[in-house]
Amino acid sequence: MMSDARLHIAIILLAALLLPNVCWSHETPIALLEVRETPNGSYLAHWTYSSSTNMQPPTAVFPAHCSFDEPRLDCGERGLIGQLSFERLGKSYSAVVVRISRIDQAAQSFTLTGAQPSVALTPDGKLPLSQVMASYVPLGIEHILLGIDHLLFVLGLMVLVTGVRSLIETITAFTIAHSLTLAAATFGWIGVPEASVNAAIALSIVIVAVEILRERQGERSLTGRFPWAVAFGFGLLHGFGFASALTDIGLPQENVPAALLFFNVGVEIGQIGFVLLVLALVWSHRRLKALLPTWSESVGIYAMGTLASFWFVGRIFNMVITKVAI
């Protein structure tokens, strides 16, 4: 008869094989609009987009003096300056990256989001800092809130630690670590394959779940004694995950440090919001003496570990499938 552990693994493997779509890491679909100036002064616009649900990109609304008959864009003598905006941005696509290549000028790129669906095009192509902030802070918040794996890891850390000081140390260590690798990977100083990172992120949740259970059983582990160290170590890993999302979104070449900073600020806002919400719920339950039975905590931890194992196996499986296909 199959042991419980083997049965557990078999169910996860089977589910991962049957439900491969669920195993993808969270998607942040981005559409790219390239606008290239032609020698006669008009422009050619070309969309590049892909999403798991094959959605159409948002509708581009060019400045009023421009006439757009896809792919041809004619802006007359005034040229391509003025307000460019996108309808339905944020509904299907998180962001649109606009790349404008003018003759005799370096290409300009802008990232627009549902929160900031328009940009004022200027002849020199420089973006005000407020525009970079309005674009990248919401993207950072969206990424962390859509990233159930990141949130689950933070939740695991919160369960693992005891006391406010330890919680602050642990969350701070996680923040510093993922900020470091986010910056390093974005600037291209280090690089790790995205698929491997996503699989490792899932594994980090499994490890935290196991460590929580060990702590519950009275085993004093390294993680229990130094949770901030574990948070820091795995935080480095999660930073690569954030970086891959940011790289997918694209960065304005003139404002890379600002875009990176504001994306990270968005991630931190989302993370702090999540931590505060969990703490508020814990306080509320204690206040109302609505405490869950002890066994439910174990069920939650096992569920977290099982889900993360499922992601891990699924992501490894997808990696293997991709390599075989290549």
Added chain:
Amino acid sequence: MKTTAWAWLTPLILVPGAADAHLVSTRFGELYSGLLHPLTALQHLVPWIALALLGGLQDTRTARWALIAFPISVGCGVVTADLAPGVAYATSVNAASFVVLGLLVAIKKRLPLIEFMALAVIIGITHGYANAATDVQGFGALLYVSGVTLAAYLIITLGTASSHSLAGGPAWGSIAIRAVGSWIAAVGLIYAGFLATT
């Protein structure tokens, strides 16, 4: 103080069109769509807060039961709307819930467990019904229902605990809660009147 609160609450309540333009179909996925739908519509958010305030004024056992009964009822309401759409009186019940809950909070009414549960269940089902999304199918629908249910859980849990803490604390705590209840009842009357004339 009252005048100020009226000044900003009334226009918001009286413009349901604007309130409906909440983030139903953002890129955050169906779970977040469900979560944000009631939280960004004052015609749902305000009565839910009123119910939470009322829960906090009850004894701890009664308040505790609402944490389970209300979110489940809201979830059932969303599912019911999917199975049997077109029940017009749900909107009227929701408008009435403004006034009833506001008044109960204003007079600091303590209800027996059964009565409070019945109130929470009725309000949960009718508000859940009004929060249904007709354009979401399959797994997305499940996520959407979970999102609305989660919103109900968050509001009732955080609101009830805050109210309970405030009511059991300084003397001004109870007064503040009752004052808020009276504002909610008044705004509810205006909202009901607006609905009756349109």
